[in-house]
Amino acid sequence: MSDLKIVSMKKRYLSENIRDLCFGENKMAFVSGPRQCGKTTLAKSLLKDRKNHGTYFNWDESNFRRAWVKDPNSIVPEGKASTVPLLILDEIHKDRRWKRTLKGVYDTLIAPCDILVTGSARLTVYKKGSDSLQGRYYHFRLHPLSLRELHDASAVLPADFMENLFSRSKKTRNGADKDLKDLMKYGPFPEPLLAQDARKARLWRQNRREIIVREELRDISRIPELSRIELMVSLLPERVGSLFSINSVREDMEVSHETIKRWLTYLQDLYYLYEVKPYHKSIPRALKKEGKIFFWDFGEVEDKAARFENLIANHLLKACHQWTDTGWGKYELFFLRNKEKQEIDFLVLKDGKPWLPVEVKLSDTKPSAHWRKFLPLLPCNKGIQVVMKRHWEKHEIAGKDLLVTGAAEFLDYLP
Structure with a gap:
């Protein structure tokens, strides 16, 4: 099986943060990001970690929309002795009153229940008024796959x-x-x-x-x-x-x-x-x-x-x-x-x-002349020039470190 096929089964990079920062602190987790970047996969993997103890709802489901409007508390899954259930609400931002309804559900929980909200549009939750969700959630932006x-x-x-990057702490994978x-x-x-x-x-x-x-x-x-x-x-x-x-x-x-x-x-x-x-x-x-x-x-x-x-x-x-x-x-x-x-x-x-500061060149490993203009003006003491091919070379400009490096190596240090 190829590495890419294997990665499709792995946890996404936000999984641990959601568990530690939100579910471990009795807060809701909001995850937004581009359509088809993996939000639903992330949500269902978190549900699978609990042996599917919880419920996934999508706004496009007519039965869910009906329950959401008539009796939103009815969608909350029942807990078990040893496991807190997970309630996943996908694309509910399409409901104009979703913030007010969600606040009501969260504030009237009878038993512990973790709540995850996902959406492919910005979850514009910062709104003044009685339906504010302030203090009840953390918001994460999920990206597609990186190198x-x-x-x-x-x-x-x-x-x-x-x-690690500037010390070249590992060999290029x-x-x-x-x-x-x-x-x-x-x-x-x-x-x-x-x-x-x-x-x-x-x-x-x-x-x-x-x-x-x-x-x-x-x-x-x-x-x-x-x-x-x-x-x-x-x-x-x-x-x-x-x-x-x-x-x-x-x-x-x-x-x-x-x-x-x-x-x-x-x-x-x-x-x-x-x-x-x-x-x-x-x-x-x-x-x-x-x-x-x-x-x-x-x-x-x-x-x-x-x-x-x-x-x-x-x-x-x-x-x-x-x-x-x-x-x-x-x-x-x-x-x-x-x-x-x-x-x-x-x-x-x-x-x-x-x-x-980061400069991008397709193939030119010679430091850009523009570094001498900008690097002395910046308070940071390091800069990076990224090229497509493999390369690793340090330069000094105005007493500061400039690293010219290949993209594959550079990106392998980033999240």
């Missing part, structure tokens, strides 16, 4: 990542290069990646795109221009990695600036794409407004260099989300660019301060 998770789903702490090649070819989502079939991957991608635009977008937006949004979506992959201009898309689509902005917000809410914004504090003549867009499924991107940059972006964003969601600090992803068009592709912030 390291293909063989190891254990936690990686931020300090350990940095120290034998299968890492193949994993990178597979990710580049099939994308990060479990179904096409595990199938290892380019034709099936194209069909899967086409189907996923149609469902997101024609069904999920319709559910959250109630807008009539779905065919127009579908056309806009087809124009976006070629813009990955470059400065994203709403005006440029507006001109192509012949609609207003606000309309394009609203459509993009919907696509971000559905975890179809995300924006990385420029960082400008203490950076002379820094770009402040225009960001860059990336896809949660970088398999959507045809250009090899842009797809590679998107792959690196996804891995960095996954690390930022995991470390933030599990309490290790507030980690955010930005990029650096000034008005002279000098740029460093990514900058990870920790608690609002620059922590790690």
